[in-house]
Amino acid sequence: MRPLMNALDLTVDEINELIDLAEKFIQEPTRFSEVCRGKKLATCFYEPSTRTRLSFESAMMNLGGQVLGFSSADSSSAAKGESVSDTIRVISSYADICAMRHPKEGAPLVASLHSQIPVINAGDGGHNHPTQTLTDLLTIKNLKGRLDHLTIGLCGDLKFGRTVHSLIGAMVRYPGVRFVMISPDELRIPDYLRKDTLDAGGIEYKEVNVLEDVLPELDLLYMTRVQRERFFNEEDYIRLKDSFILDRKKMKLAPKDMLVLHPLPRVNEIATDVDDDPRAVYFKQAQYGVYIRMALIMTLLEVIPEC
Numbered sequence: 001m002r003p004l005m006n007a008l009d010l011t012v013d014e015i016n017e018l019i020d021l022a023e024k025f026i027q028e029p030t031r032f033s034e035v036c037r038g039k040k041l042a043t044c045f046y047e048p049s050t051r052t053r054l055s056f057e058s059a060m061m062n063l064g065g066q067v068l069g070f071s072s073a074d075s076s077s078a079a080k081g082e083s084v085s086d087t088i089r090v091i092s093s094y095a096d097i098c099a100m101r102h103p104k105e106g107a108p109l110v111a112s113l114h115s116q117i118p119v120i121n122a123g124d125g126g127h128n129h130p131t132q133t134l135t136d137l138l139t140i141k142n143l144k145g146r147l148d149h150l151t152i153g154l155c156g157d158l159k160f161g162r163t164v165h166s167l168i169g170a171m172v173r174y175p176g177v178r179f180v181m182i183s184p185d186e187l188r189i190p191d192y193l194r195k196d197t198l199d200a201g202g203i204e205y206k207e208v209n210v211l212e213d214v215l216p217e218l219d220l221l222y223m224t225r226v227q228r229e230r231f232f233n234e235e236d237y238i239r240l241k242d243s244f245i246l247d248r249k250k251m252k253l254a255p256k257d258m259l260v261l262h263p264l265p266r267v268n269e270i271a272t273d274v275d276d277d278p279r280a281v282y283f284k285q286a287q288y289g290v291y292i293r294m295a296l297i298m299t300l301l302e303v304i305p306e307c
């Protein structure tokens with residue numbers, strides 16, 4: 001019984017195996033449509049979600065399993081004061097695997113320590129979002145053909161954006177990866193990532209304020225929204241929310257094969273006139289989230305048949 005709290009809980013080889021399996025689903029989504037027959041996935045979401053919760057549920061249904069759960073703290077007994085550890089003890093007797101999102105950093109980890117079933121961190125506060133990272137890796141590998149020797153632009157809210165934190169941690173394990181961090185000064189990456197991950201690993205990176213200046217050098221541009229729900233005051237959010245808006249005009253400065261990713265939801269940071277650009281792959285990325293979660297569920301439930 002193995003939890004997944006952080007993409008770094010998986011070795012590079014294990015991630016490659018997940019990607020290989022997920023790529024089989026890209027080719028043939030109905031493959032292994034019975035392997036989870038009789039199994040149940042619980043989705044315990046204490047914070048809003050569209051993609052993560054529904055793609056987990058879609059993934060389990062595609063594998064022949066069933067789903068149960070709640071989509072907000074208000075609709076669970078958390079509203080009456082129940083602890084996460086008590087909740088997971090109970091869920092352990094209702095389901096075979098659990099995906100949990102929580103606004104508090106570390107809450108899914110606490111749950112995993114009291115669980116009899118594998119718990120997957122589906123996003124904990126501003127900390128980590130490992131299944132989004134696996135989705136991002138699958139998207140990059142499948143559409144770019146490699147995970148190494150890439151210049152990756154990370155743009156927007158790099159302070160609170162947990163998808164960015166998880167992605168940096170995962171991508172530094174591949175050779176030749178360099179980062180260009182594009183953010184307002186107030187929303188730069190946290191110090192712990194700069195010191196413990198980038199500086200300690202000798203990873204090449206730079207931090208800039210102007211998107212247009214760096215677009216020509218990027219292989220990938222990972223856009224993020226400013227995370228309104230993590231701000232302490234609304235004035236700061238309003239001042240910073242439109243710091244970067246990628247539009248068709250700016251896309252003319254980017255290489256012809258640069259991919260644009262975004263974990264979504266989008267607010268204003270990518271104009272809709274970019275959506276038809278073949279380099280804009282964020283909706284395909286959301287679709288790939290189903291396939292990598294299928295691969296993850298199968299792996300954690302140990303139901304992988306001989307292929």
Ligand code: CP
Pocket residue numbers: 048049050051052053123132263264265
């Ligand atoms: N990317 C992502 O986590 O989206 P949701 O918040 O809709 O799950």
